[in-house]
Amino acid sequence: MIWSKRNILFPLKLTDSLLQGILRAGAVISALVMLLISLFLVVESWPVLGQISPVRFFTDTSWHPLEGAYQLMPILAGTLYASVGALLLAIPLGIASALFIVYYASPRLAKWYKRLVELLVGIPSVVFGFWGLTTLVPLINQLHPPGASLLAAILVLTLMILPTITLTAYSALMAVPAEFLRNAIALGISRWGMIQGVALPAAKNGITAGIILAAARALGETMAVLMVAGNVVQYPETFFDPVRTLAANIALETAYAMGDHRAVLFVSGLLLMLLVMVLSGIAGLLEKQRHA
Structure with missing residues (x-):
């Protein structure tokens, strides 16, 4: 034995x-x-x-590396504006889509809707960019020239990160213990009351993790934004103004950059990594609060 x-x-x-x-x-x-x-x-x-002092990356008069001007703030601003704008649109739409799949759609409709969202995840970013360049940019141009703009970048990024938020929110909602929902139903709470008071608070951490993941993708997206944003180094005054992001700036100039110009592009990469590290730190703090 x-x-x-x-x-x-x-x-x-x-x-x-x-x-x-x-x-x-x-x-x-x-x-x-x-x-x-x-x-x-x-x-x-x-x-x-x-x-040079790192302060110059934020205080120089313009972005002309060949002339010794290394102003990165307009490019950083374009990155943040495009990413935050996309998140403001994608977060409510993504959570609403997840709630629809889990609590409102019939099993057959939920199955096909979820498959459609999963299909969007697998579409390459260059395809989103090509669609934006050939369809979205001309439409915006009819409304307000030049078409290639911050608005186009926000809308394309929204489509790209929406499936990520939807699927992570779906997984978080499906992980809510069934006992919580049954107890809410037994108390006579309405469907929306159950969602608002039980399901969403219980799935909060998973949904937040999905949002952070989507934010990291939006910050680092290159080709799609490069194709639709206009790539002008400036502070946008309206949504219709062209902008340039950090990732697009690296992709545009790295092929011919040499010397200090090349080194400054790597500084852009460091700045992007710093932004992602900040997101990672936020995720860590949320995880500590979860277990506190």
């Missing part, structure tokens, strides 16, 4: 130890990759960072 028990327990312990080792190795490799990327960005940026 003892021998047989050992034969049952030993494989389980071996499997657990092996799995734990694989997971630890994966975590270490991921951390090393992130560290190497950060070091690479710092090393490539150092020719500029070691010569």
Whole structure:
């Protein structure tokens, strides 16, 4: 009996130890990759960072690297305006879509609607950009020239991050314990009252995680925004003004950049990584609050 028990327990312990080792190795490799990327960005940026004050990236008169002007603030502003605008549209639409799938649609309709959203996730960003360039930009141009603008970037980014928010909110809502919902129904609470008072608070952390993931994608999106935003380095006064984002700036100029110009583009990459790290820090704080 003892021998047989050992034969049952030993494989389980071996499997657990092996799995734990694989997971630890994966975590270490991921951390090393992130560290190497950060070091690479710092090393490539150092020719500029070691010569000029970082304050100049926010106080120079314009963005003309070949003339020694390194103003990044209009590009950073374009990045934030496009990303925040897309989030303001995508968050309510995504959560509403998830609520519709889980609580309002018939099983057949919910199945096909969810498949449609999953299909949108797999569409390459360049396809969204091409659609925006050939369809959305001409429509905006009829309303207010030039068409390629902050508004076009916001709408294209909204379409791109909407499926992410919808699917993560769907998963979070499906993970709400059924007992919570049954208790709410037993108390005679209406459907919307149950959603507002029980389901959404219980799924809050999962929905927030999806929003942060979508925000990171919006900040780093390159090709689609490059194709529809107009790529003019300026502070937009209206939604119809062209803008340039950090990711698009790197993609546009890296092919011919040399010397300090090239180094400043890596500074743009560092700034993007800093924004993503801020989002990651927010996610960590929310996780601590969840377990507090």
